[in-house]
Amino acid sequence: MDEAAARLQLQEVMRDVFSDSSIEIFDEMTAADVTGWDSLNHINLVIAVERSFGVRLTTKDVAALRNVGGMLALLRAKLT
Amino acid sequence: MDYFALVKEAKLAAPQGAKFRLALLAECSTQHLAPALKALFAREGVAVELYEGPYGAIRQETLDPKSGLYAFKPDAIAILSDARALRERFSRDDKGAEAFAAGAAGDMISVWRAIESRSAAVILQATLPVPYERLFGNFDEKAARSLPAAARRINRALVDASGGNVRICDLDSLASYLGLGRWFDQKLWALAKAPCSFECLPLLARALVDATRPQRGRAVKCVVTDLDNTLWGGTIGDDGLEGIKLGHGDEGEAYLELQRFLLALKQRGILLAVCSRNDEKTALEPFEKHPEMALKRSDFAAFVANWTSKAEGLKAIREALNIGFDSMVFLDDDAFERNLIRAALPEVAVPELPEDAADFVKALCELNLFEAGSFTEEDRARAGQYAAQEVRRSKQAAFTSPEGYLRSLNMKITVARFDAFHLPRVAQLTSRSNQFNLTTKRYAEGECAAFMKDEAGCYPFYVTLKDDLGDSGLVAAAILLYKGDALEIDQWLMSCRVLMRGVEEHMMNFAVALAKAKGLKTIKGRYVPTAKNGMVRDFFGRFGFVKTAERPDGSADWSLDAARYEPKPVYFAEQAGAAGHG
Numbered sequence: 175m176d177e178a179a180a181r182l183q184l185q186e187v188m189r190d191v192f193s194d195s196s197i198e199i200f201d202e203m204t205a206a207d208v209t210g211w212d213s214l215n216h217i218n219l220v221i222a223v224e225r226s227f228g229v230r231l232t233t234k235d236v237a238a239l240r241n242v243g244g245m246l247a248l249l250r251a252k253l254t
Numbered sequence: 255m256d257y258f259a260l261v262k263e264a265k266l267a268a269p270q271g272a273k274f275r276l277a278l279l280a281e282c283s284t285q286h287l288a289p290a291l292k293a294l295f296a297r298e299g300v301a302v303e304l305y306e307g308p309y310g311a312i313r314q315e316t317l318d319p320k321s322g323l324y325a326f327k328p329d330a331i332a333i334l335s336d337a338r339a340l341r342e343r344f345s346r347d348d349k350g351a352e353a354f355a356a357g358a359a360g361d362m363i364s365v366w367r368a369i370e371s372r373s374a375a376v377i378l379q380a381t382l383p384v385p386y387e388r389l390f391g392n393f394d395e396k397a398a399r400s401l402p403a404a405a406r407r408i409n410r411a412l413v414d415a416s417g418g419n420v421r422i423c424d425l426d427s428l429a430s431y432l433g434l435g436r437w438f439d440q441k442l443w444a445l446a447k448a449p450c451s452f453e454c455l456p457l458l459a460r461a462l463v464d465a466t467r468p469q470r471g472r473a474v475k476c477v478v479t480d481l482d483n484t485l486w487g488g489t490i491g492d493d494g495l496e497g498i499k500l501g502h503g504d505e506g507e508a509y510l511e512l513q514r515f516l517l518a519l520k521q522r523g524i525l526l527a528v529c530s531r532n533d534e535k536t537a538l539e540p541f542e543k544h545p546e547m548a549l550k551r552s553d554f555a556a557f558v559a560n561w562t563s564k565a566e567g568l569k570a571i572r573e574a575l576n577i578g579f580d581s582m583v584f585l586d587d588d589a590f591e592r593n594l595i596r597a598a599l600p601e602v603a604v605p606e607l608p609e610d611a612a613d614f615v616k617a618l619c620e621l622n623l624f625e626a627g628s629f630t631e632e633d634r635a636r637a638g639q640y641a642a643q644e645v646r647r648s649k650q651a652a653f654t655s656p657e658g659y660l661r662s663l664n665m666k667i668t669v670a671r672f673d674a675f676h677l678p679r680v681a682q683l684t685s686r687s688n689q690f691n692l693t694t695k696r697y698a699e700g701e702c703a704a705f706m707k708d709e710a711g712c713y714p715f716y717v718t719l720k721d722d723l724g725d726s727g728l729v730a731a732a733i734l735l736y737k738g739d740a741l742e743i744d745q746w747l748m749s750c751r752v753l754m755r756g757v758e759e760h761m762m763n764f765a766v767a768l769a770k771a772k773g774l775k776t777i778k779g780r781y782v783p784t785a786k787n788g789m790v791r792d793f794f795g796r797f798g799f800v801k802t803a804e805r806p807d808g809s810a811d812w813s814l815d816a817a818r819y820e821p822k823p824v825y826f827a828e829q830a831g832a833a834g835h836g
Contacts, residue, residue: 190258191258193262193265213285213446214285214286217286217442217445217446217448218258218261218286220445221257221452222258232441233440233441233444233445236441236445237445
């Protein structure tokens with residue numbers, strides 16, 4: 175997996191889900207850093223990531239997510 | 255429909271039309287459903303206000319008269335039950351699916367009753383999409399020990415107990431059509447108690463929007479169909495009677511399937527009409543001579559075959575049947591003709607038809623165009639009533655005076671206070687009448703029942719009419735409120751099938767006589783304009799009412815001195831009402 179490309183792709187997905195084109199993602203970024211990252215949009219983000227990357231995140235994967243870095247690590251594991 | 259696209263659409267939507275207040279009570283989460291509902295209501299021009307009851311608190315919300323639910327004053331309350339929410343209770347119960355279902359359905363029905371005693375809102379009860387675990391494999395339904403077996407029985411019980419103010423939103427049927435494997439997303443259930451997969455969520459939302467349609471006065475009344483390559487394969491004018499494809503075996507079977515579907519719609523009370531570019535004689539030939547035709551000429555309330563544009567044809571059908579364009583569906587295999595109608599008459603529903611005639615019926619069913627809140631005897635009889643109407647029209651031409659004609663019909667009229675037997679049809683008429691409707695207040699059955707019971711406060715009445723040519727059934731209704739020394743017309747509507755027969759004159763004579771009997775000096779009325787009811791703008795003027803106020807929105811108040819009213823001549827024999835009410 176191209177790490178930089180995946181990071182950009184995730185950034186696009188997040189900008190889309192949270193309707194905010196100024197979002198710049200970083201590994202430690204959490205729900206507290208993004209307006210509108212509530213439980214509703216958390217599920218939307220999971221589904222949008224699954225669709226965009228063509229992967230399936232398990233219930234355990236989603237439950238264990240803590241920040242954007244965690245999401246990237248998960249994608250790295252799924253895509254390589 | 256894509257869920258995320260709907261979420262974006264919901265943010266941008268600014269519907270200008272009617273408001274609708276919908277409360278959601280659910281055993282699943284509704285947060286993801288809300289934006290999809292907003293977007294889909296907006297597509298119909300409706301600005302929806304949503305109330306999302308707290309998760310899993312249906313009982314508390316409905317039993318507490320001070321709950322947020324009732325404070326919200328919903329027009330409709332959707333109850334989304336979920337079989338998965340019953341799983342724990344079911345697993346502790348070993349009485350079997352039958353007994354469990356009776357108990358669970360009974361609980362839900364008691365929720366309806368709790369709502370009905372506190373609100374007149376329409377209740378939309380969702381059926382339970384049936385879960386997939388089969389404890390006995392193919393023997394499961396017979397064994398009746400599993401949750402799916404219980405869910406099927408609960409659904410049956412809910413449907414059987416529905417009626418009146420309670421309507422079913424059949425999510426199980428939708429989920430089955432889409433595929434239960436696609437519908438259920440157990441990860442989303444575990445993480446967020448979401449009712450179904452995101453793929454199916456927009457269709458769940460649409461099912462709810464559709465289920466509110468009868469209440470919002472949006473019902474399809476007539477299907478207008480093209481002939482060549484729609485009702486049969488080929489062109490009757492070119493291929494001739496023997497050349498067209500229709501009937502058993504290959505291609506002709508596909509067209510016959512659509513004919514059978516239209517016939518079933520006719521039997522359920524939908525009017526059929528033909529709009530074809532053909533010579534009338536040629537167009538009629540298959541109906542008269544082709545042995546495989548499922549549809550006969552007499553199945554159609556209107557038959558337009560000529561060489562004018564189809565938009566003109568639809569206008570002629572609209573005139574003949576007295577229905578609005580927005581209650582018509584137009585079927586045509588030709589994409590060019592479909593687009594012409596969409597451009598010329600945007601209110602007419604013009605579904606895309608697939609290339610393959612074998613898929614016509616399936617495509618129409620997916621659109622779910624034919625929602626209804628009830629099925630009455632009147633629905634069953636409607637097509638025959640329109641046929642009698644055609645005879646009346648031709649008879650009329652033979653008379654020199656309208657009086658002579660009206661006398662010749664031997665019309666029998668009944669005016670009676672609302673009674674339980676007629677409430678479903680009254681509610682249906684209030685939700686459907688658009689043109690001859692002075693205030694266009696849509697009252698659900700529960701609200702009509704409240705008027706019925708309020709003997710001290712009002713006189714709500716319906717009118718039925720029959721004559722030598724047929725029974726027109728319940729054709730008009732009005733609600734008259736006793737307000738001080740005035741009789742106030744809260745609602746007054748009539749089916750356009752009985753225009754020019756003296757029904758409204760008879761009703762006004764009745765209303766004035768009632769006012770006098772009650773010692774009320776004036777009769778007050780209001781006209782509230784809509785896009786449809788221009789025909790009654792000067793209704794009160796016709797009866798000698800004086801306009802007392804007019805507002806910028808075009809609505810006007812009218813007043814009549816009861817003592818100065820001259821009863822209008824009418825030509826009816828009067829009959830007593832059904833349930834013995836005055």
